[in-house]
Amino acid sequence: MAGLDIFLQNIANGVLMGGVYALIGIGLTLVFGVMRTINFAHGDFVVLGMYSAVLFNALLGWDPYLSLVLAMPIGFFAGVIVERFILSRVIDAPPESALLATLGISLIIGNAILLTFGGEPRSVQVSYASSTFSIAGVNLSMVLLLAGIATVIMIAALYALLNRTEVGRAIRGTAENRLGAELVGIDTRRIHSIVFGLGVMLAVMAGVTLIPLLFATPTNTGAVFTLKAFVVTVLGGLGNVGAAIAGGILLGVVEVLGASYFMSEYREAYGLIAFLLILLFRPEGLFGRTVKRV
Amino acid sequence: MTKHLIGLGVLLAVGVAYPAIFPNNLTIAISVLLFAGWATSWDLLGGWNGQVSLGHASFVGLGAYFVAIGQSQFGLAPWWTMAMAAAVAAVLAYFWGWLTFSLRGPYFSLSTIAVAEILRLVAINEEWLTGGATGVFIATLPEPFGVDLFSRTAQFYMALAFATVVIATVIVISRARFGYQLRAVREDEDSAMAAGIDPTATKLKAFMLSAALTSIGGGIYGIVLAFIEPHVIFALLLSVQIALTAIIGGRGTIWGPAVGALVLIGAGEMFRTTFAEANMLIYGILILVVVLFVPRGIVGELARRHIRRLYAKRAQG
Numbered sequence: 001m002a003g004l005d006i007f008l009q010n011i012a013n014g015v016l017m018g019g020v021y022a023l024i025g026i027g028l029t030l031v032f033g034v035m036r037t038i039n040f041a042h043g044d045f046v047v048l049g050m051y052s053a054v055l056f057n058a059l060l061g062w063d064p065y066l067s068l069v070l071a072m073p074i075g076f077f078a079g080v081i082v083e084r085f086i087l088s089r090v091i092d093a094p095p096e097s098a099l100l101a102t103l104g105i106s107l108i109i110g111n112a113i114l115l116t117f118g119g120e121p122r123s124v125q126v127s128y129a130s131s132t133f134s135i136a137g138v139n140l141s142m143v144l145l146l147a148g149i150a151t152v153i154m155i156a157a158l159y160a161l162l163n164r165t166e167v168g169r170a171i172r173g174t175a176e177n178r179l180g181a182e183l184v185g186i187d188t189r190r191i192h193s194i195v196f197g198l199g200v201m202l203a204v205m206a207g208v209t210l211i212p213l214l215f216a217t218p219t220n221t222g223a224v225f226t227l228k229a230f231v232v233t234v235l236g237g238l239g240n241v242g243a244a245i246a247g248g249i250l251l252g253v254v255e256v257l258g259a260s261y262f263m264s265e266y267r268e269a270y271g272l273i274a275f276l277l278i279l280l281f282r283p284e285g286l287f288g289r290t291v292k293r294v
Numbered sequence: 295m296t297k298h299l300i301g302l303g304v305l306l307a308v309g310v311a312y313p314a315i316f317p318n319n320l321t322i323a324i325s326v327l328l329f330a331g332w333a334t335s336w337d338l339l340g341g342w343n344g345q346v347s348l349g350h351a352s353f354v355g356l357g358a359y360f361v362a363i364g365q366s367q368f369g370l371a372p373w374w375t376m377a378m379a380a381a382v383a384a385v386l387a388y389f390w391g392w393l394t395f396s397l398r399g400p401y402f403s404l405s406t407i408a409v410a411e412i413l414r415l416v417a418i419n420e421e422w423l424t425g426g427a428t429g430v431f432i433a434t435l436p437e438p439f440g441v442d443l444f445s446r447t448a449q450f451y452m453a454l455a456f457a458t459v460v461i462a463t464v465i466v467i468s469r470a471r472f473g474y475q476l477r478a479v480r481e482d483e484d485s486a487m488a489a490g491i492d493p494t495a496t497k498l499k500a501f502m503l504s505a506a507l508t509s510i511g512g513g514i515y516g517i518v519l520a521f522i523e524p525h526v527i528f529a530l531l532l533s534v535q536i537a538l539t540a541i542i543g544g545r546g547t548i549w550g551p552a553v554g555a556l557v558l559i560g561a562g563e564m565f566r567t568t569f570a571e572a573n574m575l576i577y578g579i580l581i582l583v584v585v586l587f588v589p590r591g592i593v594g595e596l597a598r599r600h601i602r603r604l605y606a607k608r609a610q611g
Contacts, residue, residue, distance in 0.1 A: 038400045089586055096346055099400060100541065101585045103534065107578030114572045219574070223530050227411065230404055269415045272408045279405050280393055 008138050010256050016144040018252020019151040020206055024225060025232030025244040026158065027202035032233065033241070034175045034195040037087065037098040041106035043225030045200045049075065049207020050122075050216035051113055057124045064124055064208050065146070071208055072201050079200030083193045091192065106222060114218035121215035129212050147209040154205060155245060158198075162241070171195055224268075231275040250274075298465045298548055302458060305552075309454040313447045320446040324518055326559045327453035328511050331460045333539040333551030335507035338464060340537060341545035342473065343500040344480030345395075349406030351532035352413045353383045353505045355524070357512025362430040362522045363423065371436045372443070376513035380506040387505035391498045407530065414528035429523035432516070443517055452514045457552065460507050464548055476500055477546070508536075531574060538577045542584050544591030553593050 028042045049071060056067035082105060090097040128146075132139040162168040173181040174191045181188050203225075207216075214221075228251065235247035251271050258270035312323060332354065339345050357379040364375035394405040417424045424430060435443040442448060467473040475496045478486040483493045516522055526532075535558075543554020558580070562573045588595045 038404070086582065086586070093585075093589070095400060096403075097585050097589065099346070099403065100538075100581055103538075104578045104581035104585065107534070107574050107581070111572035111575035111578060115575070119571060219531070227407060230407075234404070263419075266415060266419060269412050272412050276393075276405060276408050276412075279401060279408075 005137055010260050012138050012140055014253035014256035015249055016148045018249035019148045021228055021232050021251050022245045022248025023151045023202055023206040024229045025248050026241055027199035028229040029233040029244040031196055031199040035192055040102040042203055042229050044106045044109040044222035045203035046207040046225040047216055047222045049204035050211045053124055053208045053211040054122045064211050068208050071204050075204030076197040076201040079197035080193045083196035110219040110222050121217050123215045124211050126212045143212045150209050231271045234275055234278055295469055306458055313450055320450050322563055324450050324453045326555050327457040328515055329539055329555035329559055330552040331457040331511045332508050332536045333555055334460045334464055335504045336536050337540040337551045339500045339504040341540055342476040343497055345497055346403045347406045348403050348533050348537055349410035350508055350536045351528050352410045353508035354512035355527040356383050357509035358516030358522050358527050361513040361516040362432050365432050366430055376510050379509040379513055383505040383509035384502040387501045391501040395494050395497045410533055414524055417524035417528055432520045449518050456511050456514055538581050542580050542591055544593035547593045550591050550593035
């Protein structure tokens, strides 16, 4: 294959992988934008999604995408419950309290999965796992393509929710100014619950779309995803949904290109280095516009 | 101050007698002492200075790798490599802090995770130095004054000395000018600046001291393990464990981190058969309890109640 073909192939893989990263990152950034809380358990909710697909597959023989029908609403309500009973109590405490609470939730989820499913890696076998779809000489993995399509649909739905509905307006209002939103009659506590539920739902969905591709392990995978979500959101700017999409795709492409042209063993490190550089050189950009756009 | 020094004396007395009384439970006592030392070092930065680090496993790993590589590849005795590790940890903390202390709030915590992860990847991939994912093995150790460093009793005394030195350092600092500067910066950076304190310099000093102390404990841990794998020693979970030990015990208190280590390692041991590898579940549940109901941690809450009782007594007169 010519060099250009390989390059295009890499870009395509990077963009598709980046789409899933974006899906994970959006959940984190939405929660941060509205609640000003860094959710350390976000990656563990992704893993929870992966295990829900494993569970539905084992019990009912469902395809991962079919299990989304149940997994997404369950994820939403799990998020609402976690917010109501834990996070709403610390929302006005010093910021580390919420951070530590989500760290605790992360440990509880990871270890509860470990107790239920055991430590060995789990996955779901699907018939289309290795099939590819060829377009202009570029082979796209069917699994990644489906994940990409699901991401686009979800982002479009989220966009419509935020910009075309009354709840979306309330969410944007709360993100912009919580007190102001209260003054015009928005129940911001309800909005917080909804937003956290949405964040968990997005994480669960990303997990389900990833399960044909990756193995799930109870505790390590969660931390990896949380870190990826941080990288994505900080690359884009915390609290900014549009930027999280760009950040996700950027991370996907940087990882794939870095791994294929430089040292593949440092694949994970490229994103982290980019993350540190952004933190160092554009921290004011990260703080600056976070409230304006959600 | 006297009270704390008496406490330290009690710790030393109990510690010196411990191996004779419980010769079969040395390994768990070593973990308690090492975690007490690490959590107390973490607390210098995280509790007294308010900068929550989730990357302290880097310094543990640094100490352990220095001891292991120094011994196996260069034949250097552990005390030299521990001193080197402490110096390198302080230098690393200086640059790390210099880069990241301009960030306030959660951004510092996030950057500590990223730096620790990068160090872990380096340890896994640079096989020529670290033995890669398989790790380094310590086959021989020197015998200072005929003491076998592989014996658990000798390792116990090293861990005891480490914990004692760290706690003594914090006792001294808590009453020194530096200790008040740390707390002033934690409470309000702008007011501290107005009072003539340089917040960045204060944070840098705390971070460097915390890093150097942690890496010395890491060196002892390396000797205890005798076999160092990057997945274990640089794990994010170890960083989290160190931070949570201090926070559950009581941030910014002298004995909180040590009490936290005793409670958490003890609980982990008790539930070992029930939860097997899932023993971090206890940390998760306890940190939620602390955040929701006792934000000061165990020792912080006890101290608060004690002070209220004193006031009540005085009011009754």
